[in-house]
Amino acid sequence: MYKLSMAYIEWTDSLSVGVELFNRQHRKLLDMVNEMYDALTSGKTNDVMEEILERLIDYTVEHFQSEEGYFKKYDYPLNKQHKQEHDSLVKDVLLLKEKFVNGDVTISYETMSFLQDWLQKHILESDMDYKAFFNGKGVY
Ligand SMILES: [Fe+2]
Numbered sequence: 853m854y855k856l857s858m859a860y861i862e863w864t865d866s867l868s869v870g871v872e873l874f875n876r877q878h879r880k881l882l883d884m885v886n887e888m889y890d891a892l893t894s895g896k897t898n899d900v901m902e903e904i905l906e907r908l909i910d911y912t913v914e915h916f917q918s919e920e921g922y923f924k925k926y927d928y929p930l931n932k933q934h935k936q937e938h939d940s941l942v943k944d945v946l947l948l949k950e951k952f953v954n955g956d957v958t959i960s961y962e963t964m965s966f967l968q969d970w971l972q973k974h975i976l977e978s979d980m981d982y983k984a985f986f987n988g989k990g991v992y
C-alpha cells in the first residue's frame with residue numbers, strides 16, 4: 853500500500869502505473885500537493901496558496917489530456933468511464949478553488965487531505981487499471 857507520512861504523500865513503487873510518462877506526471881502532481889502542504893505549515897499567504905492551486909489545476913488538466921490521448925490511440929476499453937472520472941475530478945478541484953477565492957473555505961488540513969485523497973485514490977483505483985493494458989501493448 854501507499855505510505856502517508858503525516859501529511860506528505862511519498863512516492864513509492866506501489867503508486868507506479870507502469871507507464872513512465874504518467875509516473876513522471878503523477879510525481880509532479882504529488883510534488884505540488886506537497887508544496888501546498890509546505891505553504892500551509894509555514895503560514896504562507898492566500899495568494900501563494902492560490903498560485904499553487906492554480907498550477908495544480910492546470911497541470912492536472914494537462915495530465916488528464918495525456919492519459920486520454922493514450923486511451924484514444926490504443927483504444928483503451930475503459931476510456932469512457934475513466935474520462936468521466938477525470939471530468940468530475942476537475943470539477944471538484946475547480947469548485948474548491950472557487951470556494952477558496954470567494955473566502956468560503958481556507959486551505960486547511962482538511963482541504964489538504966481532500967486533495968491528497970483526490971489524487972491518490974484516482975491513481976490507485978483507476979489509473980492502476982490501465983497498467984496491464986498498456987504494458988500488454990508494449991507501452992511502458
Ligand atoms: Fe487518470
Ligand SMILES: [Fe+2]
Nearest residue numbers: 874919975979
Ligand atoms: Fe493519472
